[in-house]
Amino acid sequence: MALRARIRIGRLVEGRVLEVGVGTGLNLSHYPSGTDVTGIDLSPKMLAIARQRAADLDLKGDLREMDAEALDFPDQSFDSVVYSLCLCTIPDPVRALQEGLRVARPGARMIFFEHVRSNLLPVALLQELINPLMVLFLADHWNRRTLDMI
Numbered sequence: 001m002a003l004r005a006r007i008r009i010g011r012l013v014e015g016r017v018l019e020v021g022v023g024t025g026l027n028l029s030h031y032p033s034g035t036d037v038t039g040i041d042l043s044p045k046m047l048a049i050a051r052q053r054a055a056d057l058d059l060k061g062d063l064r065e066m067d068a069e070a071l072d073f074p075d076q077s078f079d080s081v082v083y084s085l086c087l088c089t090i091p092d093p094v095r096a097l098q099e100g101l102r103v104a105r106p107g108a109r110m111i112f113f114e115h116v117r118s119n120l121l122p123v124a125l126l127q128e129l130i131n132p133l134m135v136l137f138l139a140d141h142w143n144r145r146t147l148d149m150i
Contacts, residue, residue, distance in 0.1 A: 005113050006030045012111050015079025020068045020100060021086025025050030027113075029057055038078070040066040041086075068096035073103045080109040087114050088141045093149055116146040 010030030019027060022039025023046045031037055037054075039061060041047050047063050054061040066072055068090050081100045087093040104110065118124045127143040134140045 009082055009084070009111055009113055012109060013080040013082065014109060016077070017080045017082060018071075018073070018078040018100070018103060019082040019084055020096065021084045021089075022047070022050050022063060023084065023086075025053040025061075025063070027082065027084055028054055028059055028061065031059070035059075037061040038073075039063045040068065040071070042067060069099060071099045071103050075102055076105045077103045078108060079105055080111060082111045082113070084113045085115065087112075087146050087149070088144055089139050093144065093146070097149060112146070112150060114146045115142065117143045 006027050007030050009027055010032060013031060013035060016036045017031065017038065019037060019039040022028075022041050023043070025039065028037065028039075028050065037059065039047075039050060041050070041063075042065065044065055047065055050061075050063050054063065064072075068086065069092050081104045083096075083100065087096065090096045100110065117127055124143070131141060131143045134142050
Protein backbone atom coordinates (compact mmCIF):
# COMPACT_ATOMS: atom_id res chain seq x y z
CA MET A 1 0.00 0.00 0.00
CA ALA A 2 2.72 2.49 0.97
CA LEU A 3 4.74 1.69 -2.14
CA ARG A 4 1.75 2.36 -4.38
CA ALA A 5 1.15 5.67 -2.59
CA ARG A 6 4.78 6.70 -3.09
CA ILE A 7 4.64 5.78 -6.79
CA ARG A 8 1.47 7.84 -7.13
CA ILE A 9 3.14 10.83 -5.46
CA GLY A 10 5.88 10.67 -8.07
CA ARG A 11 3.28 10.69 -10.83
CA LEU A 12 1.40 13.64 -9.38
CA VAL A 13 4.23 16.09 -8.75
CA GLU A 14 5.14 18.71 -11.29
CA GLY A 15 7.67 21.51 -11.50
CA ARG A 16 9.58 22.56 -8.42
CA VAL A 17 8.65 20.27 -5.51
CA LEU A 18 8.73 20.82 -1.76
CA GLU A 19 8.45 17.64 0.30
CA VAL A 20 7.56 18.40 3.90
CA GLY A 21 8.69 15.53 6.12
CA VAL A 22 11.15 14.06 3.62
CA GLY A 23 12.46 11.80 6.40
CA THR A 24 14.86 9.20 5.03
CA GLY A 25 13.88 10.02 1.46
CA LEU A 26 11.70 7.02 0.65
CA ASN A 27 9.75 9.05 -1.93
CA LEU A 28 12.83 10.29 -3.78
CA SER A 29 13.19 7.29 -6.09
CA HIS A 30 9.64 7.82 -7.34
CA TYR A 31 10.07 11.39 -8.57
CA PRO A 32 10.47 11.78 -12.33
CA SER A 33 14.00 12.20 -13.61
CA GLY A 34 15.06 15.83 -13.54
CA THR A 35 12.57 16.84 -10.84
CA ASP A 36 13.78 19.78 -8.74
CA VAL A 37 13.13 18.51 -5.20
CA THR A 38 13.53 20.42 -1.97
CA GLY A 39 12.94 18.29 1.10
CA ILE A 40 12.73 19.39 4.70
CA ASP A 41 12.77 17.51 7.98
CA LEU A 42 13.64 18.25 11.60
CA SER A 43 15.75 15.11 12.04
CA PRO A 44 19.42 15.46 11.05
CA LYS A 45 19.83 11.66 11.24
CA MET A 46 16.96 11.06 8.84
CA LEU A 47 18.23 13.78 6.51
CA ALA A 48 21.66 12.14 6.42
CA ILE A 49 20.02 8.94 5.15
CA ALA A 50 17.93 10.94 2.64
CA ARG A 51 21.05 12.70 1.36
CA GLN A 52 22.79 9.37 0.82
CA ARG A 53 19.69 8.01 -0.91
CA ALA A 54 19.59 11.07 -3.19
CA ALA A 55 23.29 10.64 -4.01
CA ASP A 56 22.75 6.95 -4.82
CA LEU A 57 19.91 7.95 -7.17
CA ASP A 58 22.04 10.71 -8.73
CA LEU A 59 19.21 13.06 -7.78
CA LYS A 60 19.81 16.76 -7.45
CA GLY A 61 17.94 17.58 -4.30
CA ASP A 62 18.12 20.29 -1.69
CA LEU A 63 17.53 18.53 1.62
CA ARG A 64 17.42 20.84 4.64
CA GLU A 65 16.82 20.72 8.35
CA MET A 66 13.80 22.97 8.82
CA ASP A 67 10.63 23.36 10.86
CA ALA A 68 7.48 22.86 8.78
CA GLU A 69 5.74 25.49 10.89
CA ALA A 70 8.22 28.19 9.81
CA LEU A 71 9.37 27.53 6.26
CA ASP A 72 12.38 29.55 5.18
CA PHE A 73 11.25 30.00 1.57
CA PRO A 74 9.74 32.97 -0.25
CA ASP A 75 6.01 33.06 -0.97
CA GLN A 76 4.86 31.17 -4.06
CA SER A 77 8.13 29.23 -4.55
CA PHE A 78 6.87 25.72 -5.40
CA ASP A 79 4.70 24.08 -8.05
CA SER A 80 3.95 21.03 -5.87
CA VAL A 81 3.96 20.60 -2.09
CA VAL A 82 4.02 17.06 -0.68
CA TYR A 83 3.23 16.21 2.94
CA SER A 84 4.51 12.72 3.61
CA LEU A 85 3.58 11.03 6.89
CA CYS A 86 4.45 14.11 8.92
CA LEU A 87 1.26 15.92 9.94
CA CYS A 88 0.80 13.38 12.74
CA THR A 89 4.08 14.46 14.38
CA ILE A 90 4.15 18.20 13.74
CA PRO A 91 3.06 20.02 16.93
CA ASP A 92 0.87 22.54 15.04
CA PRO A 93 -0.18 20.82 11.81
CA VAL A 94 -2.55 23.65 10.83
CA ARG A 95 0.37 26.09 10.92
CA ALA A 96 2.42 23.67 8.77
CA LEU A 97 -0.43 23.54 6.25
CA GLN A 98 -0.66 27.34 6.20
CA GLU A 99 3.08 27.54 5.54
CA GLY A 100 2.78 25.03 2.70
CA LEU A 101 0.02 27.11 1.14
CA ARG A 102 2.12 30.24 1.53
CA VAL A 103 5.08 28.80 -0.39
CA ALA A 104 2.90 27.17 -3.05
CA ARG A 105 2.34 29.02 -6.30
CA PRO A 106 -1.29 29.68 -7.29
CA GLY A 107 -2.69 26.43 -8.66
CA ALA A 108 0.13 24.35 -7.13
CA ARG A 109 -0.55 20.69 -6.46
CA MET A 110 -0.94 19.89 -2.77
CA ILE A 111 -0.30 16.16 -2.25
CA PHE A 112 -0.93 14.36 1.05
CA PHE A 113 0.29 10.91 2.09
CA GLU A 114 -0.84 10.73 5.71
CA HIS A 115 -2.48 8.34 8.11
CA VAL A 116 -5.69 9.61 9.63
CA ARG A 117 -8.18 8.80 12.34
CA SER A 118 -10.41 6.04 11.05
CA ASN A 119 -14.11 6.48 10.35
CA LEU A 120 -14.66 2.90 11.48
CA LEU A 121 -15.60 3.07 15.16
CA PRO A 122 -13.69 -0.03 16.35
CA VAL A 123 -10.51 1.15 14.63
CA ALA A 124 -11.00 4.73 15.85
CA LEU A 125 -11.45 3.48 19.42
CA LEU A 126 -8.25 1.47 19.15
CA GLN A 127 -6.45 4.55 17.83
CA GLU A 128 -7.78 6.57 20.77
CA LEU A 129 -6.68 3.86 23.19
CA ILE A 130 -3.09 3.61 21.95
CA ASN A 131 -2.63 7.28 21.06
CA PRO A 132 -1.24 8.36 24.47
CA LEU A 133 1.52 5.75 24.17
CA MET A 134 2.26 6.69 20.56
CA VAL A 135 2.55 10.35 21.51
CA LEU A 136 4.68 9.57 24.57
CA PHE A 137 7.16 7.30 22.80
CA LEU A 138 7.07 8.45 19.16
CA ALA A 139 5.46 11.92 19.23
CA ASP A 140 2.99 10.42 16.76
CA HIS A 141 -0.70 11.36 16.98
CA TRP A 142 -2.50 8.39 15.41
CA ASN A 143 -5.91 9.88 16.03
CA ARG A 144 -5.61 13.25 14.30
CA ARG A 145 -8.45 14.23 12.03
CA THR A 146 -6.07 15.17 9.27
CA LEU A 147 -8.69 15.42 6.54
CA ASP A 148 -10.66 17.93 8.60
CA MET A 149 -7.50 20.02 9.08
CA ILE A 150 -6.77 20.01 5.38
